[in-house]
Amino acid sequence: MAVGIVGYGVYIPKSRIKREEIAKVWGGRGKGENAVLNENEDIITMAIEASVNAMEHSGLADVKEIDAIYLGTDSPPNIEHSSIGVIAQTLGARQDIEVMDFTTSTRAGIAALKACVDAVNAGRIKYGLVIASDYRPASPGSNMEMFFGGGAGAFIVGSKNTIADLEEVYSYSGNFRDNWRGQADTYVKDYEPRFTRQYGYSEYVLNSVTGLLSKTGLTIDQFQHIVFQQPDARLPIEMARKLKVTPEQTKAGSIFDDIGDTGAACLFIGLSSVFDRAVPGNRVLAVSYGSGTSDALYLTVREPTEKARKRCKPYQSYLASNSYIDYPQYLMGKGVLKKDEEPASLGVSPLSPFMWRASAELYRLIGAKCLNCGYVNFPPSQRKICIRCGSTEFKEVIFSRRGKIHTFCVNYYMPPGFESPLPIIIADLDDGVRHRALGTEMNPEEIKIDMPIELVLRKLASENNVDLYGNVFRPIRIK
Numbered sequence: 077m078a079v080g081i082v083g084y085g086v087y088i089p090k091s092r093i094k095r096e097e098i099a100k101v102w103g104g105r106g107k108g109e110n111a112v113l114n115e116n117e118d119i120i121t122m123a124i125e126a127s128v129n130a131m132e133h134s135g136l137a138d139v140k141e142i143d144a145i146y147l148g149t150d151s152p153p154n155i156e157h158s159s160i161g162v163i164a165q166t167l168g169a170r171q172d173i174e175v176m177d178f179t180t181s182t183r184a185g186i187a188a189l190k191a192c193v194d195a196v197n198a199g200r201i202k203y204g205l206v207i208a209s210d211y212r213p214a215s216p217g218s219n220m221e222m223f224f225g226g227g228a229g230a231f232i233v234g235s236k237n238t239i240a241d242l243e244e245v246y247s248y249s250g251n252f253r254d255n256w257r258g259q260a261d262t263y264v265k266d267y268e269p270r271f272t273r274q275y276g277y278s279e280y281v282l283n284s285v286t287g288l289l290s291k292t293g294l295t296i297d298q299f300q301h302i303v304f305q306q307p308d309a310r311l312p313i314e315m316a317r318k319l320k321v322t323p324e325q326t327k328a329g330s331i332f333d334d335i336g337d338t339g340a341a342c343l344f345i346g347l348s349s350v351f352d353r354a355v356p357g358n359r360v361l362a363v364s365y366g367s368g369t370s371d372a373l374y375l376t377v378r379e380p381t382e383k384a385r386k387r388c389k390p391y392q393s394y395l396a397s398n399s400y401i402d403y404p405q406y407l408m409g410k411g412v413l414k415k416d417e418e419p420a421s422l423g424v425s426p427l428s429p430f431m432w433r434a435s436a437e438l439y440r441l442i443g444a445k446c447l448n449c450g451y452v453n454f455p456p457s458q459r460k461i462c463i464r465c466g467s468t469e470f471k472e473v474i475f476s477r478r479g480k481i482h483t484f485c486v487n488y489y490m491p492p493g494f495e496s497p498l499p500i501i502i503a504d505l506d507d508g509v510r511h512r513a514l515g516t517e518m519n520p521e522e523i524k525i526d527m528p529i530e531l532v533l534r535k536l537a538s539e540n541n542v543d544l545y546g547n548v549f550r551p552i553r554i555k
Contacts, residue, residue, distance in 0.1 A: 079196045080241035080375065082203065083134025083232040083384070086348045087125035088335055088394035089113050090517055090553065093406045095222055101403050102217045108309070110225035110336030112401070113211050115409050115495055116516055116534040118543070119149050120159050122228035123209040124166050124533050126344075130230035131167070133387045135237070136203065139167050142232075143201035144174035146192050148185035148208045150339045150366070152177070153543065155259065162545055163207070166439040166533050168474075174201065182255075182305065182366030184208070185229070185340040186373070192233045193242050203234040210339035215263035216412060220255075223308055224264075225336025229344025239384065240351060240360065244374040246288035252276050252368030277311050277365050278318075284370035285319060285363055292374060296321060299374075300358040303329030303346035305365040307337050328353055329362075334395055340366070349391040351377070389554045397553045399517075415492045426544040433457055439533060441475035441547055443509065452509045477531040478552065479505035486520045494537060501549045503529055517550045528552045 088111050095106025147160050160175045178184040185208025192204040211226030254276040257264045302325045304312040309332050329346035343362050358377040407413035437455045444456035448467035453459035461468055482502045490496040499515030529549040536546045
């Protein structure tokens with residue numbers, strides 16, 4: 077039984093900063109650019125968007141077919157508390173599924189993928205959702221600030237209708253400390269970059285690749301596509317030279333110049349870019365590295381259906397959908413530069429019983445459609461009686477996530493924790509429901525009536541270091 081990837085999806089934040097903008101402040105040279113998160117984005121919101129794209133691409137009829145969700149990240153929002161709860165609830169997954177968090181390393185995504193493949197092989201699950209989402213914190217002025225970017229990738233793993241099969245894996249590990257971040261550290265640290273390059277990345281990646289080639293009997297030139305972990309521009313090039321890899325073999329999976337070092341998400345995004353253009357029969361080599369461990373994965377591309385190709389939101393489409401910010405805006409997005417005043421106190425605490433009871437309907441946009449007059453009441457837990465006709469008989473419906481602006485207003489001054497200026501949108505959704513929500517990624521001068529918009533889950537605010545999530549409108553990015 078061949079186990080592999082049934083569907084894949086990526087998410088790249090819209091905001092980008094050119095590395096030359098960082099170099100203007102701290103000196104040095106900067107080539108390329110990094111994808112950076114908005115104030116209301118985090119690894120959870122990125123993971124959800126990548127997962128939705130992967131589900132659509134896979135063609136699975138219902139998210140209820142997913143038996144497990146595995147998340148790999150090196151930048152979890154909480155030291156204790158899983159990030160999967162919000163993801164699973166927003167997607168509408170079953171509650172009897174297996175969930176696992178993998179972290180503390182930039183190879184966390186690949187570790188999650190290996191575990192999911194093993195679970196399918198063992199027959200414990202039929203389909204699993206594996207997500208890699210990352211945006212590691214870098215101190216201002218550091219080399220890492222010049223390189224770190226954000227993004228997410230997601231794979232549906234199964235044994236039927238695969239678009240790429242995982243043929244073999246070889247791992248090489250040891251006790252080596254490269255980058256680290258302790259509980260008392262705000263930012264990622266490193267000891268000495270040259271030492272890390274020579275005795276960390278270079279040694280471990282070289283050994284994992286040569287080990288895989290020996291195990292499979294293949295030679296490096298038999299792989300049409302090769303994706304290396306990309307902590308910077310130099311290391312993958314040096315490794316390619318040592319292994320006699322050609323630029324054509326690495327071209328499709330090279331993402332560092334476009335979006336930066338995306339940590340645990342790097343290989344998922346790079347592989348997705350490869351799958352966008354690979355042809356049946358292509359051999360793919362993917363090589364992770366992090367915390368003194370490297371995994372070499374050998375995959376074979378299968379024949380994707382024409383319908384599957386049309387359902388895909390390719391990596392290049394996210395690259396084309398971008399907007400550039402300057403260094404102060406970048407610092408604001410990271411929370412380093414902020415107003416010196418207390419954030420607004422939330423009317424309802426994220427930890428309150430109300431949020432626990434209502435979170436599913438708020439995240440998934442579940443409404444109660446009146447069986448008498450057809451009006452959709454929202455949220456259902458607070459609308460036991462139809463506000464239009466007084467009926468008490470309802471049918472559960474899931475809102476469409478796309479529509480057009482009916483009317484709007486813009487708040488130009490908001491307390492810390494909220495975007496400013498902040499649009500408030502009333503929209504007519506494609507299913508006929510009229511819904512109100514905040515807006516994001518919108519230039520006030522460009523907002524207009526009948527503008528196409530879509531609903532996405534974002535972080536609205538925080539209280540006591542607990543995040544509150546909700547759906548907001550943004551202009552449609554990828555059609």
